[in-house]
Amino acid sequence: MPMFSSTSFLFIVFLLLLCGYTLHKVRLVHILLHEVRDHALHEPAGLYRQLEALQGLYAELHLGKSLPGTRGWAASPDFLLELARHAQAARPQVVVECSSGTSTLVLARSMQLNGGGMVYSLEHDQDYATHTRRELERHGLTAWARVLDAPLQPQQFGEETWPWYALDRLRAALPPGQGIDMLAIDGPPQATRKLARYPAGPALFPLLAPGAAVFLDDARRPDEQHMLALWRTEFPELKQSTRPCEKGCALLQRA
Numbered sequence: 124m125p126m127f128s129s130t131s132f133l134f135i136v137f138l139l140l141l142c143g144y145t146l147h148k149v150r151l152v153h154i155l156l157h158e159v160r161d162h163a164l165h166e167p168a169g170l171y172r173q174l175e176a177l178q179g180l181y182a183e184l185h186l187g188k189s190l191p192g193t194r195g196w197a198a199s200p201d202f203l204l205e206l207a208r209h210a211q212a213a214r215p216q217v218v219v220e221c222s223s224g225t226s227t228l229v230l231a232r233s234m235q236l237n238g239g240g241m242v243y244s245l246e247h248d249q250d251y252a253t254h255t256r257r258e259l260e261r262h263g264l265t266a267w268a269r270v271l272d273a274p275l276q277p278q279q280f281g282e283e284t285w286p287w288y289a290l291d292r293l294r295a296a297l298p299p300g301q302g303i304d305m306l307a308i309d310g311p312p313q314a315t316r317k318l319a320r321y322p323a324g325p326a327l328f329p330l331l332a333p334g335a336a337v338f339l340d341d342a343r344r345p346d347e348q349h350m351l352a353l354w355r356t357e358f359p360e361l362k363q364s365t366r367p368c369e370k371g372c373a374l375l376q377r378a
């Protein structure tokens with residue numbers, strides 16, 4: 124039986140390692156190609172869906188002026204359309220939202236078309252509050268929404284502390300004896316803390332009127348899924364469902 128020299132043996136080991144490494148790389152490229160293909164197939168369909176929703180917003184709200192951008196930080200057109208449709212169908216009188224922006228304009232315009240109702244928008248960032256107030260003015264909607272300065276302050280919920288909206292201005296602004304008919308949750312930003320938006324539950328759900336609806340944006344994110352699970356246990360009277368939106372939209376309704 125021929126004997127391998129140690130050099131030949133090392134050479135064969137090297138070749139085997141090289142083959143293994145090459146196969147591993149080929150597999151990664153294969154997976155990447157599939158991901159790129161899926162992305163290329165789905166991305167245009169997703170964008171088309173957002174354009175349809177945006178066009179729906181302009182048509183259903185009869186907007187004469189352009190909305191601020193609806194990509195990145197802002198709520199997406201499909202979520203905004205869900206808000207507008209609910210606001211026009213249910214005709215809520217008291218609407219509260221966590222974080223201001225394009226959603227404030229959409230909700231305020233819905234109040235104007237309904238001929239009644241008021242939006243109370245909690246905003247932690249003073250510059251951004253000014254920006255939203257200017258947009259409300261530009262759209263002639265100042266009578267239908269109030270942007271409330273609500274800095275994020277340490278607050279205790281259960282055993283833990285969250286930086287969450289100061290509610291003194293909201294408490295002073297809400298009409299006495301009336302519950303919240305519609306609540307939109309799109310803030311504070313995720314970076315403020317893990318489960319950043321959880322306090323909306325313990326702080327605001329007890330103020331909901333019978334039949335109220337809560338819309339949660341970004342509901343696809345693991346953090347929001349975790350929050351929804353907590354709220355399911357803590358607020359079993361709120362029936363949870365989902366609406367088809369790109370970033371996820373959870374709807375919670377009081378019977």
Ligand SMILES: C[S@@+](CC[C@H](N)C(=O)[O-])C[C@H]1O[C@@H](n2cnc3c(N)ncnc32)[C@H](O)[C@@H]1O
Binds near residue numbers: 309312
């Ligand atoms: C998810 S955004 C809120 C979006 C809002 N609901 C809308 O529809 O436009 C949450 C917070 O991010 C801040 N924010 C919004 N746009 C921003 C931007 N372009 N850059 C930095 N912060 C922004 C604001 O303070 C806002 O309250």
